[in-house]
Amino acid sequence: MSERRFRVPHTLVLLFSMVILAYIATLVLPQGEFERQTNEKGREEVVAGSYQHLEEGETQPPWVVLTAVPKGMEAAAEVIFFIFIIGGFFGVFRATGASDASIGWLLNRLRHRPGLLIFGGMLIFAVGSSTIGMAEEYLPFVPLLLVMTIGLGMDAVVAVGLLCVGYGVGYGTAVLNPFTVVVAWSVADLPPSSGQGYRLILLVVFLAVGFHHVWSYAKRVRDNPSSSLVADIEPDPSLQVRTDVPVTWRHLGVLAALAFTLGLLVWGIKVHEWYLIPMGATFVALSVVIAAIAWISADKAASAFCEGAAELTTTALLVGVARGIQVVLDDGQVVDTIIHGISQPLESLNPALSAAGMFLVQSACNLFIPSGSGQAYVTMPLMAPLADLVGISRQTAVLAFQFGDGFTNILVPTNAVLVGILAMARIPYDRWVRFILPFMIKVWILGSIALAITVWFPELTGFQ
Numbered sequence: 001m002s003e004r005r006f007r008v009p010h011t012l013v014l015l016f017s018m019v020i021l022a023y024i025a026t027l028v029l030p031q032g033e034f035e036r037q038t039n040e041k042g043r044e045e046v047v048a049g050s051y052q053h054l055e056e057g058e059t060q061p062p063w064v065v066l067t068a069v070p071k072g073m074e075a076a077a078e079v080i081f082f083i084f085i086i087g088g089f090f091g092v093f094r095a096t097g098a099s100d101a102s103i104g105w106l107l108n109r110l111r112h113r114p115g116l117l118i119f120g121g122m123l124i125f126a127v128g129s130s131t132i133g134m135a136e137e138y139l140p141f142v143p144l145l146l147v148m149t150i151g152l153g154m155d156a157v158v159a160v161g162l163l164c165v166g167y168g169v170g171y172g173t174a175v176l177n178p179f180t181v182v183v184a185w186s187v188a189d190l191p192p193s194s195g196q197g198y199r200l201i202l203l204v205v206f207l208a209v210g211f212h213h214v215w216s217y218a219k220r221v222r223d224n225p226s227s228s229l230v231a232d233i234e235p236d237p238s239l240q241v242r243t244d245v246p247v248t249w250r251h252l253g254v255l256a257a258l259a260f261t262l263g264l265l266v267w268g269i270k271v272h273e274w275y276l277i278p279m280g281a282t283f284v285a286l287s288v289v290i291a292a293i294a295w296i297s298a299d300k301a302a303s304a305f306c307e308g309a310a311e312l313t314t315t316a317l318l319v320g321v322a323r324g325i326q327v328v329l330d331d332g333q334v335v336d337t338i339i340h341g342i343s344q345p346l347e348s349l350n351p352a353l354s355a356a357g358m359f360l361v362q363s364a365c366n367l368f369i370p371s372g373s374g375q376a377y378v379t380m381p382l383m384a385p386l387a388d389l390v391g392i393s394r395q396t397a398v399l400a401f402q403f404g405d406g407f408t409n410i411l412v413p414t415n416a417v418l419v420g421i422l423a424m425a426r427i428p429y430d431r432w433v434r435f436i437l438p439f440m441i442k443v444w445i446l447g448s449i450a451l452a453i454t455v456w457f458p459e460l461t462g463f464q
Contacts, residue, residue, distance in 0.1 A: 012314075015321045016069075022325045023065050026332025030054075033336045034385070051340045060332050072324025079183055079373055080316045082276045084309040086133070086178060089283045091308020092301050096294035098254035101247045104144060114152050118218060119211050121145065122166035126207055129170025131262055133179040133372075135409075135417050138163055142424045149218075150235055155228040156425040157435050158218045164410040164421065165210040165439065171372065171406030172443070173203040176266065178279065179315075180372035180405060184398045186276075187380035195395045195454075198461040202450055209446065213439045229431045253293040261286045318371040326381055339386050346390050352452035354390040355400055358383055359447055362404020366412055372405045395463040396454045403447040411440055 035050035073080060093099055128134035145159035174181045175196045185191070221228045265282060268274035274282075291301035329335045342361075346354040365379055380401060387397035409415050413429055422432055454463035 012318060012321060015318060015325070016065075018325050019065050019068050019321065019328060022328040023060065023062070023068075023332070025338070026060055026328065026334050029334045029337045031333040031337065032340065033333065034339070051336060054333060060328070064328055064331065068324035068327045069321055071327045072322070073320030075327060076319050076323040076377060078276045079319055079377075082178065082280045083312050083316045083319065083373070085280045085283050087312035087315075088305035088309040089287045090134075091304040091306070091311070092287045092291055092296070093254070093258070094308070095296060095300060095304035096251070096254045096290055097248075098251040098258075098290070098294070101251045102255055104141075105247045112152075114149075114154065114218060114222070115215060117148060117152070118158070118162045118215050121162045122169070122207060122211055122214070125163055125166030126170035126203065129167040129177065129406075130174045130203060131170075131176045133171075133174075133177040135167055135171070138167060138417075138421075142421055146235065146425060153222045153225070154218045155221050155225075155230055156233075156235060156427055157229050157431070158214060158221065160421055160425050160427060160432070161214040161217065161435060164418065164436070165214055166207075168407050168410040169203060169206045169210050171409060172403050172447075173199050173206055174402060174406065175199045175203070176262075177372075178276075180376060181398065181402055182276075182279075183373050183376040184380050184401050187376055188384035188394045188398055190394055190398065195399070195462045198454070198463065199399075205450075206443070206446065209442055210439065213442070217435065229435055230427055233426055233428075235426065250294050254290045257286060257289050257293060315371060315373070319373045319377060322371065322373075322375070323377045326377060335381065336385075339382055339389070342382065342386055346386070349390075351391045352455045355392050355396050355451035355455055356448035358386070358397055358400035359403050359444070359451060362401050363408045363444070364404075366405050366408040372409075375405050376401060392455050393458060393463045396451055399454065399463070400451055403443070403451070407440065407443045407447070411436055 031054040032051055033054060125134075125138060128138075142159065142163065145163060146156055149155065149159040149162075171177060171180060176182070181199075225231060261282060265274070265279060268278060268282070272278075287301070287305060291298075296304075326335075329338070346357050349357065362375070362379060362383075365375055380398070383397040383401065384394045387394045410418060411433070413419060419429075422429060454461045458464045
């Protein structure tokens with residue numbers, strides 16, 4: 001008899017199951033609400049201690065679990081369409097060849113300097129994830145990294161480690177990631193770009209910790225190959241990549257246009273409080289510009305845009321279904337009841353410990369909702385008003401979400417990107433856990449300290 005192994009359900013299954021659980025919660029939990037007031041900054045906040053049960057609430061019919069899906073997509077329409085635009089841009093960007101050529105060039109120059117290879121690669125991936133939310137786009141570079149690290153006497157774990165730790169740090173401390181921090185700012189009703197200086201400092205700190213972790217393991221493997229976590233696993237013999245893709249003037253023009261656009265976005269968000277519509281329009285314009293610079297025909301650019309958008313269809317659907325969970329809870333009038341229940345144990349703690357507790361809650365949530373945008377829509381409507389109740393800033397709650405989502409992405413088996421990368425590198429999941437868990441322990445400790453600092457020094461960190 002063959003042994004049956006547990007398989008983690010598809011994320012869409014998990015989210016729709018949560019829609020059903022949300023409906024059950026509306027039947028089981030008492031309906032209630034907090035009083036709300038508008039503060040001096042014009043932001044609506046719950047009034048601490050004002051929770052009260054509603055005696056005459058209406059019970060929702062069972063078919064709301066179905067209507068919640070289209071309602072959720074309608075409610076999250078701006079984010080969903082922005083995701084499609086971002087996907088389309090990436091499709092055109094890849095079609096220009098600038099991404100392959102530039103990253104290949106940088107990594108090729110560092111291949112004989114393993115320490116610089118690891119740090120340089122991690123920095124590239126961290127910046128890409130922190131600014132424009134790159135993740136799936138890194139998959140094509142896995143074979144290149146494998147060839148380099150194995151050729152330099154290291155192993156596949158080092159290749160995946162520098163990629164995943166880099167992109168995990170980028171997501172966890174993101175300053176402009178449109179899929180996570182920008183969405184969380186919107187849900188928490190916060191001004192864009194707030195607290196970016198502190199996030200940049202955290203990116204440097206966590207990148208240093210990540211580099212130390214990966215480089216320490218890499219040196220150990222170089223000195224003693226038998227200490228490799230995958231010493232008994234042969235690399236894919238068919239693994240071949242090109243490392244001599246030339247960087248042309250057109251590629252440089254595309255990269256210059258991208259750099260200019262990122263600067264424009266930072267300015268627009270900070271000065272004019274741009275959000276999804278102007279940001280989406282900017283990426284549409286950038287797609288046209290880089291296609292022209294790369295001398296790509298209109299038909300080819302259009303096809304690449306559509307293909308790139310199609311690749312993010314699943315992400316867009318997950319965002320809509322995740323928003324449906326909130327629709328069911330809102331219509332069932334139990335959101336404030338849940339906030340009240342969560343706040344009780346956290347209210348008994350001091351604010352710094354409450355912030356650390358939010359970090360742990362978000363880390364656990366990422367096991368079930370590995371989509372950053374989806375998790376923001378599910379958890380931030382609860383965490384933002386909870387922050388008001390326990391006496392911490394909403395910006396701290398957003399940072400706790402970023403930590404929980406971004407860093408845990410490189411650990412949870414429900415993250416499709418991580419699973420795909422491990423499969424390409426032939427690294428069993430249990431071996432990966434042995435490598436990454438010590439780093440995650442450091443992250444949980446340092447992250448809790450970083451959150452406590454925002455509570456103790458709000459003026460200094462900009463988390464007010």
